[in-house]
Amino acid sequence: MTYAQAGVDIDAGDRMVDLIAPLAQRTFSPRVMGDLGGFAGLFRLDYNEKLFRHNYREPVLIGCTDGVGTKVKVAIAMNRVDTVGIDCVAMNVNDLICCGGEPLFFLDYIGTNKLTPQRMADIVKGVSDGCVQAGCALLGGETAEMPDIYQDDDFDLAGFAVGVVERKKIIDGRSVEAGDSVIALASDGLHSNGFGLARKVLLGPGRYDVDAAPAELEGASVGQAMLAPTRIYVKSVLDVLARYRVKHVVKAMAHITGGGLEGNLPRVLPAGLTARVRRASWQIPPIFRLIQAKGPVDETEMFKVFNMGIGFVMVVAAAFAKSIMSQLRRSGERCWELGRIKKGGPELEWV
Secondary structure (H helix, E strand, O other): OOOOOOOOOHHHHHHHHHHHHHHHHOOOOOOEEOOOOOOOOEEOOOOOOHHHOOOOOOEEEEEEEEEOOOHHHHHHHHOOOOOHHHHHHHHHHHHHHHHOOEEEEEEEEEEEOOOOHHHHHHHHHHHHHHHHHHOOEEEEEEEEEOOOOOOOOOEEEEEEEEEEEEHHHOOOOOOOOOOOEEEEEEOOOOOOOOHHHHHHHHOOOOOOOOOOOOHHHOOOOHHHHHHOOOOOOHHHHHHHHHHOOOOOOEEEEEEOOOOHHHHHHHHHOOOOEEEEEOHHHOOOOHHHHHHHHHOOOOHHHHHHHOOOOEEEEEEEOHHHHHHHHHHHHHOOOOEEEEEEEEEOOOOEEEO
């Protein structure tokens, strides 16, 4: 009896490593030490070269972990697995920057029924693309072939991000006050939350095929709309923070994921304050309206489960809101003033 006969192909794992090595190396910066293939990756927090000098006085490390959830089922149905890696990176680094830090490096984990080298390389290509967008290094990862756990073409994908922030620049929401402006940054669709409900409504028996293109989606297929990668906000947000190195005008940030706006924005607000949100300030994207209509799903449930078109929120000093939005738009973001902070009231007040 051999390991391969038991369902685990070590040789396929070696071939996969050869395919993914260039995908990781393209994300490396001068802070990465050594090559791939060791038992752990090495990353310099500080470095003194004149060209790349970036030393910290009081660094605080940040750690995040998250996965893609059942969005991988849509990727499998579409036979396109090269974008969910972007989602995996995004779900982590968008969380990480909420405290004002920068992502340093990323690690991935793939569990699968059968290790097919090219398919695994396609998944890691998405991770590599996400790391390039986020400006962090893909320092390593793990691929586990477990035929007794995963069936047929199934796989699972999770990630782990580490970042750093100067202690005096940590953004924790404590300075938020009444009158501050709430800025919304648009999502690119479902991102990576609520897929248990979205799949049940759109792809269940008697529903759509992934290739169906209902008029509501304006030319996109159901599968394409569901598989659109999670938007990575890192560079746009860090550019804003870099512009205000002395003035602390960005007071709180929230990544709008599971729980929607109502479940995430209040998490970064001090007790006694609420966000007064203007519902008419944005148009809900078609994919959400399609899910709501086909369910049918109550609108309250929709806002509880999905981002509804808002992927990230910044709470900023009102006097700087227009300038910050202009900078975000120059970075390619679609953004608008969502509302204002006020005293008292419920956790989130809709007007």
